[in-house]
């Protein structure tokens with residue numbers, strides 16, 4: 001992995017919501033660079049714009065202004081069709097509320113992104129098995145999400161996020177709904193992806209301690225603006241921001 | 243997304259809400275069924291009348307008359323003061339001219355006259371009967387003039403053979419009259435056997451030209467010097483070859499009201515005196531040969547009738563064909579079909595609202611799922627297609643089900659109508675007909691209506707903002 005290549009570079013990104021008279025500046029001029037293979041943690045208080053920024057990087061939302069360069073290509077300039085293609089081939093997403101399809105069993109849930117990516121049918125089974133093995137859920141293929149614990153559901157969601165071999169894993173509070181022990185399990189799996197596959201990781205979290213333990217880069221947001229974005233070592237001294 | 247993935251996902255979604263989707267599909271089926279039932283009855287009715295009229299032979303014939311005898315409104319308007327000198331006589335010259343016109347299959351006069359017929363029923367003594375004789379051209383069989391027929395048709399154009407109507411046959415066999423109208427009008431096969439092959443003696447008056455000019459003392463018409471004819475009574479033995487239950491030509495033509503039929507060429511050769519002969523002969527110039535009151539010109543194809551009619555009209559004769567009447571009839575049936583179609587479509591329109599409702603409900607329910615799919619890389623078009631396939635699948639299923647249902651409903655209505663008709667002693671008919679184009683059309687229509695109803699929900703689903711949809715609340 002070439003550590004000097006930029007995976008993500010945002011240039012003065014803004015996302016404003018117009019609510020009648022007032023304008024809500026969810027993201028307000030964020031310029032940040034995340035290198036390929038980096039494990040970045042997005043920290044900030046509730047409502048500071050973390051999820052909004054994540055959705056922008058994921059190509060689910062469009063910025064009001066600014067540029068978001070992923071591997072050199074500006075998401076703001078892409079058509080919605082190109083954005084969908086970008087999401088299915090480059091990005092894997094994990095959410096706080098897991099977001100598995102309740103009417104599909106685990107194997108079907110994990111297969112779903114491969115349908116959109118038009119992966120050959122003959123390949124799918126093996127890849128589903130592979131991904132579920134990676135998150136140690138091989139035995140639960142035919143179970144529906146409702147039959148699984150929270151930690152298991154999040155592991156399944158992780159398997160689904162990595163089945164298309166994304167270069168970018170975006171996780172919005174992946175441990176938010178889990179107890180600390182289960183949360184650690186998930187974090188270990190994410191770290192494993194980062195180290196073994198070299199997947200670039202951007203993770204939103206409330207827990208600074210978790211971020212400091214796993215991430216090699218902490219980015220602080222406050223009121224839609226970037227407060228600090230140094231190495232874990234330097235941000236430790238930047239205290240006061242939580 | 244690949245087609246099989248689309249179909250699979252759509253199938254899953256349809257199965258996930260089986261009850262609701264089944265009810266929606268049933269709604270479409272009922273709509274299609276009402277459309278099919280209505281139109282099949284419309285088409286059936288049209289067929290019943292079409293068959294009757296087609297059998298009449300009127301659609302491929304032009305009836306020609308001399309303007310002396312028959313002037314229609316148009317003639318009166320265009321030439322109000324027509325002199326008798328302008329009038330073309332309908333004689334053998336004209337007949338030959340018609341025969342040479344392109345598209346003409348044959349030209350023959352309509353011959354119909356009362357006559358005495360003698361017949362001896364099984365071993366009984368010969369008795370006289372009186373009946374109207376009509377001449378039928380050899381082509382009558384080809385144009386399916388006969389319905390409910392027993393026996394063989396004329397073996398040639400000039401043979402001494404006769405076909406009798408069933409009612410007259412009963413009279414000949416000295417059987418009681420048939421009063422039950424709804425029943426088959428024809429004889430039983432056993433009774434027919436008693437008649438077919440038997441001899442019937444026709445007693446008729448023959449017209450012969452007479453050279454004798456000094457037998458009367460009256461003042462002769464100076465212009466008609468030497469013009470006389472005499473009448474000779476003759477007999478002709480005919481073999482009965484067939485019995486027919488229904489009037490030929492569906493009872494529409496003048497000849498069809500005869501009770502005994504003989505070949506046209508035979509009738510012409512006999513020089514039968516017809517009631518109208520006297521009138522024509524008195525009027526015709528002495529030099530003239532045989533003249534006709536009317537001639538029937540039969541075309542090879544109904545499409546040629548118009549051209550033939552126009553040509554003959556141009557030659558100075560009065561013509562009549564069913565072309566105009568048929569146009570009116572077609573218009574009436576088009577209107578009927580439209581009317582029935584609109585009623586049938588109304589149910590389908592209601593069904594389409596059902597589809598729309600179901601899919602819009604599905605969007606609300608599957609909001610989050612749509613958001614997930616988009617986050618996983620589904621494009622707007624993928625989402626749109628998915629909803630479209632779901633709507634289309636309901637349309638296909640509803641179409642197939644509805645066509646079958648409509649077919650059954652049509653049958654039941656037809657059956658019920660016929661039971662009623664039978665009770666009223668009216669012959670039954672097949673009012674119900676489902677042509678293949680109706681089956682294909684109804685299914686296509688069903689799918690199109692379903693896709694049309696899916697248009698709005700699909701584009702709404704595609705436009706759904708994934709960020710909003712995934713917002714955890």
Ligand SMILES: Nc1ncnc2c1ncn2[C@@H]1O[C@H](COP(=O)(O)OP(=O)(O)OP(=O)(O)O)[C@@H](O)[C@H]1O
Nearest residue numbers: 017024025026044045046047048049050051052053
């Ligand atoms: N669709 C929207 N319309 C109006 N305001 C919005 C919309 N989406 C987000 N916001 C506002 O933007 C701000 C940032 O929201 P965001 O969800 O990014 O916060 P967050 O940092 O993820 O918070 P949390 O930690 O609670 O998840 C909030 O004030 C929110 O109310």
Ligand SMILES: [Mg+2]
Nearest residue numbers: 050051052172
């Ligand atoms: Mg958030």
